[in-house]
Every structure is written in C-alpha cells, then in structure tokens.
Amino acid sequence: MISTLVTFSRRISVAPLKLLTAGALILLAGCSANPIYTTTGVVLSNYSEGEATPYVLQMSDPKMACALGEGIDPLLYSFSRVTDAPDSTGSLLMLLAGNCAEYKAWEAELAYLRADYQGNVEAAKDAREEAKRLNALTAKRRYASFQRAMAAYEFDPSVEPVECPFLFSEQDELTFLLGLLTGMQAIVNDANSGAMAGVPKNIAPQAERAATCLDNEKWGGMPNAIRALVWLLLPDTRPALSPDPWQVLEHSTELGAEKGMRVPHALQAVAAETFGRPEKLEEAIASFVEANATIDVWDEYRLVDEVAAGVIRFSSDKHWSANYGYRTPQTYFGKMSPERETENVETMSLDGLL
Amino acid sequence: MIRKSLTAMALVAASPFASAQSVSMCVFDVIGANGDFYNFVKDYALEMKGHGVDFQLKPYTDEGVAIGDFNAGQCDAVAATDIRIRPFNKFTGSISAVGAIPTYDNLKTLLATLAQPKAAPLMKDNGYEVLGIVPVGAGYLFVNDRSIDTAGELAGKRMATLDYQKDAIHMVNYVKATVVPSDITNFAGKFNNGSVDTAYAPAFAYEALELYKGIGDQGGVVDYPLAQLTLQMVARDEVLDDETAQKAREVAWGMFPQAMNLIEKQEAAIPDGKWVRIPEKDIRGYQEMFRENRIEMRDGVNGAPDVYHPKMMGLLSKIRCASNPSAAECTAANRE
Numbered sequence: 001m002i003s004t005l006v007t008f009s010r011r012i013s014v015a016p017l018k019l020l021t022a023g024a025l026i027l028l029a030g031c032s033a034n035p036i037y038t039t040t041g042v043v044l045s046n047y048s049e050g051e052a053t054p055y056v057l058q059m060s061d062p063k064m065a066c067a068l069g070e071g072i073d074p075l076l077y078s079f080s081r082v083t084d085a086p087d088s089t090g091s092l093l094m095l096l097a098g099n100c101a102e103y104k105a106w107e108a109e110l111a112y113l114r115a116d117y118q119g120n121v122e123a124a125k126d127a128r129e130e131a132k133r134l135n136a137l138t139a140k141r142r143y144a145s146f147q148r149a150m151a152a153y154e155f156d157p158s159v160e161p162v163e164c165p166f167l168f169s170e171q172d173e174l175t176f177l178l179g180l181l182t183g184m185q186a187i188v189n190d191a192n193s194g195a196m197a198g199v200p201k202n203i204a205p206q207a208e209r210a211a212t213c214l215d216n217e218k219w220g221g222m223p224n225a226i227r228a229l230v231w232l233l234l235p236d237t238r239p240a241l242s243p244d245p246w247q248v249l250e251h252s253t254e255l256g257a258e259k260g261m262r263v264p265h266a267l268q269a270v271a272a273e274t275f276g277r278p279e280k281l282e283e284a285i286a287s288f289v290e291a292n293a294t295i296d297v298w299d300e301y302r303l304v305d306e307v308a309a310g311v312i313r314f315s316s317d318k319h320w321s322a323n324y325g326y327r328t329p330q331t332y333f334g335k336m337s338p339e340r341e342t343e344n345v346e347t348m349s350l351d352g353l354l
Numbered sequence: 355m356i357r358k359s360l361t362a363m364a365l366v367a368a369s370p371f372a373s374a375q376s377v378s379m380c381v382f383d384v385i386g387a388n389g390d391f392y393n394f395v396k397d398y399a400l401e402m403k404g405h406g407v408d409f410q411l412k413p414y415t416d417e418g419v420a421i422g423d424f425n426a427g428q429c430d431a432v433a434a435t436d437i438r439i440r441p442f443n444k445f446t447g448s449i450s451a452v453g454a455i456p457t458y459d460n461l462k463t464l465l466a467t468l469a470q471p472k473a474a475p476l477m478k479d480n481g482y483e484v485l486g487i488v489p490v491g492a493g494y495l496f497v498n499d500r501s502i503d504t505a506g507e508l509a510g511k512r513m514a515t516l517d518y519q520k521d522a523i524h525m526v527n528y529v530k531a532t533v534v535p536s537d538i539t540n541f542a543g544k545f546n547n548g549s550v551d552t553a554y555a556p557a558f559a560y561e562a563l564e565l566y567k568g569i570g571d572q573g574g575v576v577d578y579p580l581a582q583l584t585l586q587m588v589a590r591d592e593v594l595d596d597e598t599a600q601k602a603r604e605v606a607w608g609m610f611p612q613a614m615n616l617i618e619k620q621e622a623a624i625p626d627g628k629w630v631r632i633p634e635k636d637i638r639g640y641q642e643m644f645r646e647n648r649i650e651m652r653d654g655v656n657g658a659p660d661v662y663h664p665k666m667m668g669l670l671s672k673i674r675c676a677s678n679p680s681a682a683e684c685t686a687a688n689r690e
Contacts, residue, residue: 116400116403119374119403121400121403121404124400124403125400128396128397128400160567187388188388191385191388191389191390191393192388192393194390194393194394194397194612194616195390195616195619198619198623200561200623201561201562202561202562202564204562205564232415233385233386233415234542234562234563235539235540236539236540236542236543236546236563270388273387273388274385274386274387274388274413275386275387275413275415276386276387276412276413276414
C-alpha cells in the first residue's frame, strides 16, 4: 500500500518534467519526428554509404555479407520513417539479403536434383516446392533492391529515350549497375518460383537501355553482358548492326577477367542454361576457373567477384547433381564430368624391379 | 542380341533407376529455361517420374528449331504451341481455331474432356501421340487506337501476323486488314514502333515485350479472346505405351489450375483502363464472323486453307452451346 503511494507521488512529480521535455522536443523538431532519430538516421546513412559499404564491398565472405544485409537492412531502412530513405545503401543491403534467400534456394534446388537423380519423386517434389518458395522470397527482395537503386539516383527506367542519372562517384556507378543486374535476376527468380512474386518482366528491356549509361570497359564488360543477355531473351531489343550476343558475352568475360570482376562469366553461364547451350556453360565455368591462376581481383570490389564465383559454382553443382547425383568435387571444378586425367599417363616398366 | 544387352547394360550404368524410361523432350519457351512455361514443364516431368518416365528437357527459344529438332529425331518428344503441333495432330492442333473458345470455362471443359481415357484414340495421329495439353492464355488483339474495336474498323489497318499461321492470315485478309508478315521475335517491335497498327498476342506480352509502348495513350487490348493458345506435348507414338501416355495426359490436365493461376496473373498485369470492352451486340457479330471463317477453314472453301479438324470444330461447338444454349449458332442450319 505504502509503496503504491510512493510510486503515485513520484509519477505526479515526474509528469510535469516529461511534459516539458516533450514540449521542447516538439518545438525543436517542429511537428515532425524526434530530432535525435533524424540526426541518427542521417549519421547512419552517411556512415553506411561512406564507410560501411566500401568495407563490405571489399569482403571476401559473401555469406557473412548476406547475413549483414538481412540483419541491418530493417534497421537502416527504418530511418526512412524519419528522414530521406537511404536508398543507395538500402539497395545494396537488400541485394545482400536477396543473396541470402538465394543461397537457401540453391540448396533446395540441389536437393531436388539429387532426389530426382535418385528417383525419389516425393523428396524431389518437396525440395522443388521449397526452392520455389525461396525463389519467390529472393525475387521480392531483389525487386525491392532494384527499385531502391533506381530511386537512389532518381532514375525512371521507363522513360525513353533513356535519361542517364547523375552518378557522382565510382561507388554510385557500381550501385546503379548492380541494381540493374539485380532487377534482371529478380525476373529469373520469379520464373523459377512459378511466378509467385509477380516481378514485372519489363525490367529486362529497361535494364538493357539503362546499361548504356555506364562505361563498359571501366566496369569489366558488365554493362554489355547485361545487354547481351537481354538481346538473347528479347531479340527485339537488339540494335541493328550489333554483334552476336554470344560473342559480346565472350568478349565481356575477357574484359571482366582483366578488370578482376568476373560477373560476365556468371551472366554467360546463366545465358547458357537459359538457352540450353551446354558447350557455352562448359566454356563459362572452365574460363572462370582458369582465370583463378592469373586474375588480379579488383580489391575494392572483391565481394562482387566472390558473389559471381558463387553463381558459377552453383551452375556447376546443378550440372553435376543432375547428371551424377552429387555436387562438383573440388578438384573437378571447371570440368563437366568425373573422367579422370590419370588414365593416359606414361608409366615406367617395373620388369627390372620385380 | 549382344549389342542389345550391351546397350541395356550401359543404360543401367548410366542411371541408377533403370526402371524409369528416359525420354528426351525439346521444350519451347520464349525465354528458355528461365521461362514460366519451361518451369511448368519441369513440374510435369517431375510428376511423370512418379509414373516411370524420366523426361530429359532441353530448352528452345525458337519454336521452329524445337520442331525441327524433333522432326530430325534429336528428341523423342516436343512441347510447343498448338499452331506448330497441327502437322502432328490436326485434331488437338485445332484448339486455337479463331474465336472457338470464348471463355476459360469452355477451355476447362474441353481439356477435361480430352483428358478422359475415352478420348485416347483422338490423341493419336500420323504416328504421333499427344501427351498433354496446357493452356498458355488467350490471344488478344492489341491496337494503337481504341476506336479499332470492331471488325469493320480493322479494314486497311496493318496487322503483324505470324507468317506460318495460315488461319490468322486468312482472318486478317477476311477483315480486309493488311498482313505484315512477322515472327515471334519481331512482331512486338513492329507494333511498338508504329509500323503496324495492331498485333495479337497473349497477355504475357503486354509487360514482357513492352506492348504498352505501342498501345500508348490512345490504344488498348480488346477484351475478347481471338483464340486459346495451348502448349502441347507430343511424342512419337512408339515412345510411350498407351497406358503411360494416358497417365501423362491426366497429369497435364491435373496441372490446369496451376497454369490458369499463371495466366490470371499475366492478365492482371494489364491495367483495367487499358482493356477495350466491347458491347454484347458486337460480340455476337464477332462470333458469327469467326464461325463462318472456321467453317471455311474446316472445309477449305472460298480460298480458305484447310486447317481445322471437323471433329474438333464439332466438339467446340457443343461446348459453347452447352454453356450458352441461346446463342444463334446453336440452332443454325450449318452447325459446326
């Protein structure tokens, strides 16, 4: 009883103080949100863009980076309630979160292929359903990432002729470019989900046009690789006199390897799978692996090359799982079959020793 | 004999499940292995594995090449659209007859009917057998001017027409529009850059091929199905035994709701304001016009190509009249 009275009297004395503080805050902030939140939002957005993003782009652990995306995105992007939406960093965080969902989808896809190989239809169906759901989740995240990247640079991808955005820094260019790529990936994921996510398919021709805003040489053939993929998908979008899309893809892989960012290899593999060109798939995987010996990975953007490596490895794993029932053994990465190279090796006669 | 057993042994070595019969299938999808319908066929293949058939799918983005490879024996089966299937089975290849299936309910009745064991003899023709039929969506007329909403308005208009689709060419000539020969890869560009006034396509094309650009502010999508497109799986007759082939058709029919779900989503992507609704009395006029054309193309008269199977025309007429008995065609003297 006594304690209740004490609490009550305290409440009475504290109340005017709280009112005063609240009043002051309202005055400070006008009628908008808490000014501390706003300031924090601005600081965090700037810090993310200026420090955290370059740091993360240098990481060599895509799984840790994706966990960061899943973990930090809701926190950072929640600041869009109190200040301008941190779209550029937000698009990268959502891109990473999309990768997380995709890694799970890959495992489900491989489980489906293994079960299918073994003839276990129920397990295959279950895994395929799981892969579809995870692809839908990936597609939704990637579509959000695409939209944020476009919003970050006030770029309307539907406007024709294309009005290129102002990209102030190299990081802006990369963020925009990755946004386009992520939009394309969203379409693929959506198709693999059974169209559960409802990603608009016109992202593909829009990305084709927007990719012309970037310097192809500087970005290791990535812009043209994106365009070539769209030309294959929608032949209508291919400009007159443009080279054969497969040639463009191949040339882009060379540029990518020179620059140290092998995204075009990954796009070449995706194209090969999409169009049922096993020889092109073999080429993409083999040249990716060969480049390991010579490539000087672009240090500032190491993560991008690592993510592309994951895509290539998954393509290889899919091939192995579908044809042999297990994923690519480490020493066979770059090969499409378990044929050993130990059969035609010259041997010495043992006659004198026996 | 020795060769046979060697082959058998090789097969056992290659696959851990020698009981599953391996059948290669060339699959057409406009956007290849990452397309909605290729993925759909993957589900069909998985379902069929449970019935002892192991379909090995190969994606094709060019339907002509898929059919060519099937003809050349590079695959045991093919999945392609109705129009391309006609040479292998004129009966099922006539499903896309102009204006013959005005509603998805009618289509449902048709596909349920064809999936019955009783329909099995109709699925075989010419040494080929149909292993399943899946809807791809109705074909609609896309116009760059909303006032083109009657057949009369089409006169003189330029229309992108698939150059291998004889029935469409006949219809375009019939309405006195101008045929602009096109293929799947270039009709959208022609519509979008204004070199044709109209084109026909399933709703899927609205977004993927950016047909809204050709529609612009003045145009629209005429809300009346010109034809029902279907994807059909066909194999050489000896590939599957009769019982398994019947099972395959039932599996495909069982996937009807999944296909419709996809189609509904694609149609929902067209904004309400872009649909051109046509008055009921005009629809009746359309229906009669289509019917007369179908009869011509069934009988190959009046310069029409002989492309539609009479039995399919009869069945479709029965289905339409069962759902709409008061239609004039149901009492017409020359019922299909």
